[in-house]
Amino acid sequence: MKDFEWSVPTRIVFGNGAVDRLGDEAKPYGKKAMLVYGQSSIKNTGLYDRVRSSLQNAGIAVVDFGGAKSNPILGHVNKGIELAKGERVDFLVAVGGGSVIDTAKAIAIGALTDRDIWDFFTFKALVEKALPIVTVVTIPASGSEMNENVVVTNEQTCEKFGLPAAAVYPRVSIMDPSLTFTVSKPYTAYSAADIFSHVLDAYFTSTADWSPLQDGLAEAVLKAVIRSVDRIMVNPEDYNARSTMMWCATWALNRSIHSGLGYTDTPLHNLEHPVSAACDLPHGAGMSIIIPAWLDSISRQQLSRCAGLAHNVFGIICDDDAEAASRGIAALKDWFDSIGAPTSFSAVGISAVAVENLIETACETNQLRAMGMPLPREYFAGVYNLAR
Amino acid sequence: MKDFEWSVPTRIVFGNGAVDRLGDEAKPYGKKAMLVYGQSSIKNTGLYDRVRSSLQNAGIAVVDFGGAKSNPILGHVNKGIELAKGERVDFLVAVGGGSVIDTAKAIAIGALTDRDIWDFFTFKALVEKALPIVTVVTIPASGSEMNENVVVTNEQTCEKFGLPAAAVYPRVSIMDPSLTFTVSKPYTAYSAADIFSHVLDAYFTSTADWSPLQDGLAEAVLKAVIRSVDRIMVNPEDYNARSTMMWCATWALNRSIHSGLGYTDTPLHNLEHPVSAACDLPHGAGMSIIIPAWLDSISRQQLSRCAGLAHNVFGIICDDDAEAASRGIAALKDWFDSIGAPTSFSAVGISAVAVENLIETACETNQLRAMGMPLPREYFAGVYNLAR
Numbered sequence: 001m002k003d004f005e006w007s008v009p010t011r012i013v014f015g016n017g018a019v020d021r022l023g024d025e026a027k028p029y030g031k032k033a034m035l036v037y038g039q040s041s042i043k044n045t046g047l048y049d050r051v052r053s054s055l056q057n058a059g060i061a062v063v064d065f066g067g068a069k070s071n072p073i074l075g076h077v078n079k080g081i082e083l084a085k086g087e088r089v090d091f092l093v094a095v096g097g098g099s100v101i102d103t104a105k106a107i108a109i110g111a112l113t114d115r116d117i118w119d120f121f122t123f124k125a126l127v128e129k130a131l132p133i134v135t136v137v138t139i140p141a142s143g144s145e146m147n148e149n150v151v152v153t154n155e156q157t158c159e160k161f162g163l164p165a166a167a168v169y170p171r172v173s174i175m176d177p178s179l180t181f182t183v184s185k186p187y188t189a190y191s192a193a194d195i196f197s198h199v200l201d202a203y204f205t206s207t208a209d210w211s212p213l214q215d216g217l218a219e220a221v222l223k224a225v226i227r228s229v230d231r232i233m234v235n236p237e238d239y240n241a242r243s244t245m246m247w248c249a250t251w252a253l254n255r256s257i258h259s260g261l262g263y264t265d266t267p268l269h270n271l272e273h274p275v276s277a278a279c280d281l282p283h284g285a286g287m288s289i290i291i292p293a294w295l296d297s298i299s300r301q302q303l304s305r306c307a308g309l310a311h312n313v314f315g316i317i318c319d320d321d322a323e324a325a326s327r328g329i330a331a332l333k334d335w336f337d338s339i340g341a342p343t344s345f346s347a348v349g350i351s352a353v354a355v356e357n358l359i360e361t362a363c364e365t366n367q368l369r370a371m372g373m374p375l376p377r378e379y380f381a382g383v384y385n386l387a388r
Numbered sequence: 389m390k391d392f393e394w395s396v397p398t399r400i401v402f403g404n405g406a407v408d409r410l411g412d413e414a415k416p417y418g419k420k421a422m423l424v425y426g427q428s429s430i431k432n433t434g435l436y437d438r439v440r441s442s443l444q445n446a447g448i449a450v451v452d453f454g455g456a457k458s459n460p461i462l463g464h465v466n467k468g469i470e471l472a473k474g475e476r477v478d479f480l481v482a483v484g485g486g487s488v489i490d491t492a493k494a495i496a497i498g499a500l501t502d503r504d505i506w507d508f509f510t511f512k513a514l515v516e517k518a519l520p521i522v523t524v525v526t527i528p529a530s531g532s533e534m535n536e537n538v539v540v541t542n543e544q545t546c547e548k549f550g551l552p553a554a555a556v557y558p559r560v561s562i563m564d565p566s567l568t569f570t571v572s573k574p575y576t577a578y579s580a581a582d583i584f585s586h587v588l589d590a591y592f593t594s595t596a597d598w599s600p601l602q603d604g605l606a607e608a609v610l611k612a613v614i615r616s617v618d619r620i621m622v623n624p625e626d627y628n629a630r631s632t633m634m635w636c637a638t639w640a641l642n643r644s645i646h647s648g649l650g651y652t653d654t655p656l657h658n659l660e661h662p663v664s665a666a667c668d669l670p671h672g673a674g675m676s677i678i679i680p681a682w683l684d685s686i687s688r689q690q691l692s693r694c695a696g697l698a699h700n701v702f703g704i705i706c707d708d709d710a711e712a713a714s715r716g717i718a719a720l721k722d723w724f725d726s727i728g729a730p731t732s733f734s735a736v737g738i739s740a741v742a743v744e745n746l747i748e749t750a751c752e753t754n755q756l757r758a759m760g761m762p763l764p765r766e767y768f769a770g771v772y773n774l775a776r
Contacts, residue, residue, distance in 0.1 A: 003403025220604025
């Protein structure tokens with residue numbers, strides 16, 4: 001095991017109807033909140049009214065800021081920063097999935113600085129502070145409700161960059177699984193792929209030479225995702241399945257299963273971010289395309305790890321590691337197909353020619369390049385071509 | 389899944405040599421610390437000097453308070469409270485295992501109240517505040533370094549009671565696996581049994597009707613404990629094994645694997661506490677005696693759960709649940725035997741007659757009785773007799 005520090009200041013309030021506790025939970029953070037949300041869906045479901053009245057009953061004034069999109073964009077974030085500064089809000093309440101929470105996180109940073117917010121994403125400046133953030137999760141996938149990550153796309157440059165900053169850990173996250181009953185089957189499938197990506201990035205890039213606890217925890221999350229999503233596909237209002245999936249999403253990226261692995265790389269995210277930035281595809285849909293192709297691309301170098309995944313997650317019993325690895329990857333791909341997560345670029349209408357362009361774009365716009373460590377063309381070409 | 393709240397304010401600093409960061413990590417909590425420790429072992433290993441000099445280099449004055457014993461007793465706690473009040477210490481530094489950390493926790497509560505500390509253990513008073521606590525873990529077992537539990541024995545009444553209080557979460561816990569190289573093989577085995585008990589209490593008393601994530605996490609901890617302890621028995625200085633076991637101990641009782649289970653009972657602790665209180669046996673040694681007997685006693689009622697444990701932790705493949713359960717319990721007992729953890733009262737010199745007395749004592753001194761919910765004689769007799 002590698003050395004690590006662990007400190008997760010987020011309080012979780014998890015349960016059926018938990019959303020109505022929002023006002024009381026948010027009270028310690030001030031009298032004026034900016035309500036960050038996405039498109040019209042929370043108005044259609046009545047959640048918007050529930051949230052506003054819970055805040056207002058707690059004596060909290062609300063500044064409305066809707067319109068966050070899947071793959072949150074810098075232009076929208078900058079509008080939010082301007083509004084937060086102008087209204088002098090005390091804190092932010094994010095109601096939505098990862099895109100909404102990340103929009104709120106970026107605004108929380110930007111509201112307390114005069115620097116261009118993009119400077120933080122390109123590591124020209126370090127985040128020192130942020131306004132407090134309270135979240136109400138409606139799409140479990142990103143884990144952003146209990147972590148320090150923010151991902152934003154600069155739509156001018158087509159760069160989708162991530163930023164870790166301890167200051168943006170949400171203070172409280174309200175997790176009410178009943179709010180996720182209305183997440184569509186396709187989005188549930190994309191979310192499952194997103195959760196897989198958070199687990200697998202760590203599982204395959206660990207630099208620890210022995211980590212049975214972390215491996216077992218990672219495999220437990222993956223198995224529980226599979227079991228819960230299979231139940232959700234049959235009954236989208238299965239509370240046990242929705243709650244399990246919701247907690248899995250948090251666990252896949254709240255540092256718990258990563259502690260002691262000493263991993264430093266996120267190959268799946270390096271590969272996927274240029275895709276969803278360029279094609280405006282949901283991040284999770286990009287992931288279900290990338291993951292099986294990437295596993296194919298590394299399976300020779302990571303044979304025992306791939307075989308372990310096959311055995312421990314998919315129950316494949318086979319003495320030959322190469323065959324086990326290959327059967328495991330096929331089982332994952334089949335499972336993504338069975339739940340409606342795309343497993344090829346062609347499945348989402350991205351042609352072979354478009355894939356060629358995507359390879360070039362990825363070389364130009366990936367975050368490591370911006371950090372002075374450009375990735376070679378083959379890094380993207382190898383996997384993207386396998387995913388055609 | 390059941391509703392829950394999660395909030396773990398402890399910061400973990402984990403790694404080889406981490407103990408030398410104690411002074412810097414403790415600095416935010418004041419200028420004068422009470423150093424709580426156990427017997428002479430930390431002086432023999434040189435740890436005492438390392439700890440003192442790290443604190444002194446950080447400008448922290450140290451009030452010395454050694455002498456905590458396995459199964460910390462109220463008399464010693466009360467001496468510590470008097471000293472902490474007299475010296476007006478700002479915070480406590482606990483260097484040791486669960487007994488030392490729990491001694492510090494009890495002193496931290498007592499230092500800020502005029503009430504008799506035992507009133508809190510008998511629920512006549514509620515804990516509202518405590519001095520800050522910093523820990524350096526030397527025996528991983530109790531999980532006390534990252535939880536809100538305190539266990540103290542009232543040696544006058546022979547009552548060993550536990551108390552949960554959010555105020556006693558350690559602020560920082562320093563976890564340096566190299567400090568555990570000197571934990572003896574017997575104590576390592578007892579610790580393994582203690583870790584099992586924390587996981588199994590939750591695993592078997594969950595009131596959730598579907599919890600694949602929590603079950604998988606629990607099983608992952610148990611499997612990792614087995615793998616790491618087997619390596620430690622071969623080489624006590626196996627860093628990977630010591631670090632894995634250390635992190636397993638924390639995880640077994642830091643609320644993570646329990647969240648969403650809605651469990652309310654701790655049968656193994658109800659059964660064991662009277663034993664170690666009356667016989668001054670290490671808690672973990674009591675647990676390795678109690679656990680297999682208790683599993684035998686519940687296996688008919690909890691057949692599928694016992695079979696799941698057998699399959700998922702011990703790899704037993706068997707279509708018949710009753711046979712799987714029985715083979716799983718035997719496998720656990722064999723494993724305890726193989727590492728030198730006692731699995732019967734007779735193995736620790738407690739005779740059949742003494743067991744009879746123990747049943748009576750347990751009826752008189754168990755914590756639920758003090759809370760007005762006395763447990764029947766059969767509760768103890770059933771399991772103790774199976775463990776003769």
